[in-house]
Amino acid sequence: MAIADAIGDLSSLLGERVSRSKPVLEAHGRSETHFPLTPPDAVVWPDNTQEVAHIMRICAAHDCPVIGWGAGTSLEGQGLAVRGGVVVDFSRMNAVLDIRQADMDVTVQPGVTREALNETLRATGLFFPVDPGANASIGGMAMTRASGTTTVRYGTMRDNVIGLEVVLADGRIIETGSRARKSAAGYDLTGLMVGSEGTLGLVTRLTLRLHGLPEAVHAGICAFPDMGSAVAAVTETIQMGLPAARLEFVDAATARAFNAYAGARMRDAPHLLVEFHGSTAGAAEDAERFAEIAEDHGALGLEMASRAEDRRALWAMRHNAYYAILNARPGARALVTDICVPISALPEAVEATQRDISASSIPGPIAGHVGDGNFHAILLVDPNDPGELEEAKRLSHRMTERALALGGTCTGEHGVGMGKLTFMQAEHGDGWAVMSTIKRALDPQNLLNPGKLVASN
Numbered sequence: 001m002a003i004a005d006a007i008g009d010l011s012s013l014l015g016e017r018v019s020r021s022k023p024v025l026e027a028h029g030r031s032e033t034h035f036p037l038t039p040p041d042a043v044v045w046p047d048n049t050q051e052v053a054h055i056m057r058i059c060a061a062h063d064c065p066v067i068g069w070g071a072g073t074s075l076e077g078q079g080l081a082v083r084g085g086v087v088v089d090f091s092r093m094n095a096v097l098d099i100r101q102a103d104m105d106v107t108v109q110p111g112v113t114r115e116a117l118n119e120t121l122r123a124t125g126l127f128f129p130v131d132p133g134a135n136a137s138i139g140g141m142a143m144t145r146a147s148g149t150t151t152v153r154y155g156t157m158r159d160n161v162i163g164l165e166v167v168l169a170d171g172r173i174i175e176t177g178s179r180a181r182k183s184a185a186g187y188d189l190t191g192l193m194v195g196s197e198g199t200l201g202l203v204t205r206l207t208l209r210l211h212g213l214p215e216a217v218h219a220g221i222c223a224f225p226d227m228g229s230a231v232a233a234v235t236e237t238i239q240m241g242l243p244a245a246r247l248e249f250v251d252a253a254t255a256r257a258f259n260a261y262a263g264a265r266m267r268d269a270p271h272l273l274v275e276f277h278g279s280t281a282g283a284a285e286d287a288e289r290f291a292e293i294a295e296d297h298g299a300l301g302l303e304m305a306s307r308a309e310d311r312r313a314l315w316a317m318r319h320n321a322y323y324a325i326l327n328a329r330p331g332a333r334a335l336v337t338d339i340c341v342p343i344s345a346l347p348e349a350v351e352a353t354q355r356d357i358s359a360s361s362i363p364g365p366i367a368g369h370v371g372d373g374n375f376h377a378i379l380l381v382d383p384n385d386p387g388e389l390e391e392a393k394r395l396s397h398r399m400t401e402r403a404l405a406l407g408g409t410c411t412g413e414h415g416v417g418m419g420k421l422t423f424m425q426a427e428h429g430d431g432w433a434v435m436s437t438i439k440r441a442l443d444p445q446n447l448l449n450p451g452k453l454v455a456s457n
Helices: 004-017 022-027 050-059 114-124 138-143 189-193 227-239 252-262 282-294 308-320 323-327 343-358 386-404 423-426 430-444
Strands: 042-044 066-069 088-089 094-101 105-108 159-167 173-177 202-209 215-224 242-252 271-280 302-305 335-338 365-370 374-381
Touching: 004 042, 004 050, 004 088, 004 323, 022 042, 022 308, 050 066, 050 159, 050 173, 066 138, 066 202, 094 114, 105 114, 138 202, 159 189, 159 343, 173 189, 189 386, 202 227, 215 282, 215 308, 227 242, 227 271, 227 282, 242 252, 242 308, 252 323, 252 365, 271 282, 271 308, 282 302, 302 308, 308 323, 323 335, 323 374, 343 365, 343 374, 343 386, 386 423, 423 430
Parallel strands: 042 088, 066 088
Antiparallel strands: 094 105, 105 202, 159 173, 159 202, 215 271, 215 302, 242 271, 242 365, 335 374, 365 374
């Protein structure tokens, strides 16, 4: 077997940093969502870029698929070895290599997590703002073009990755981008790689844009009588140009899940969770203006979290929303939708989604980063009932069709993986075929994460 030969050569190169043990394979074959267990044939742990290049050349020589692995927190099956092969686990390549305070940028290895990076940066007065909730690896965040709760102010990974080192399918090592604030030098290879989900190369180093820690932070939470009122408050906040750093939404079902999971005392109603960054006076003024907007839309009270520990508790609760929702139906698995629409279309998209779920046979609490038009329905299904999964897929398809009709996308932040493949033709048309052409040009053997993002070779 070609894969067995590749594993033998990798064992000669890496020794004990190659594993075929069942627990290790299963740990690298699990998904956070509804996809079945899909273990690889082996897992390897490189220590540096040269080893990654050697791994890639060995696998190319034996036609062995290669799948990159960060923290395993992706939601669309991006890390699953659906055609077998070798998972390259980057957890040992987790160093912060160079912090340049004057230029407000940092160079890191892909295995460092966002929380570890910000802990290292704490003494500098700088931070890396992209916050998808999970303590994901920076490499994985780049590959899925992640965003999250702070996107409305600080942007996505696309906006905050300024350069990469990448090992291509044939083992070549390239560098993309530069530390200059702008460049007109040819194709944007950094932009091409960010969001490619490991289908074009394995990222071994990243240079990231940093931001200054705000002087003051004001966070708060408020309930609304109905979903329409909450979404209307979000829409007006954005249209008024109010610079929210976080602007999050949860529906009544999610609020109930928070109460049961985290001991919260939220009303049985939709809520907005907000945060403002700036000067002491500026952040306070922004919070006051938001309070006025919320009141105009029938908010049932705005509670501000002025102490740092209260803010941390608020966002810890929001970050754990997925697990709180899973807890609401013990034993369930989730199909997570991820549509994103223009802000003006947000009320229609959210309210129609709620109607679809109410008319279905399965629960689907809604939460989202509605400050940038992105929200998720977490469709809870019995893993032993294929009919429920089919119902969830039907709902997801309907939501995506609506999002595309409104000028939106099937995935605002989770990426394509396998879960959103069926929507790519409708969203991109011939552009999807162009993506496949790029894939074939850089990876003619289809070794890198096959079965994901692009049409199968």
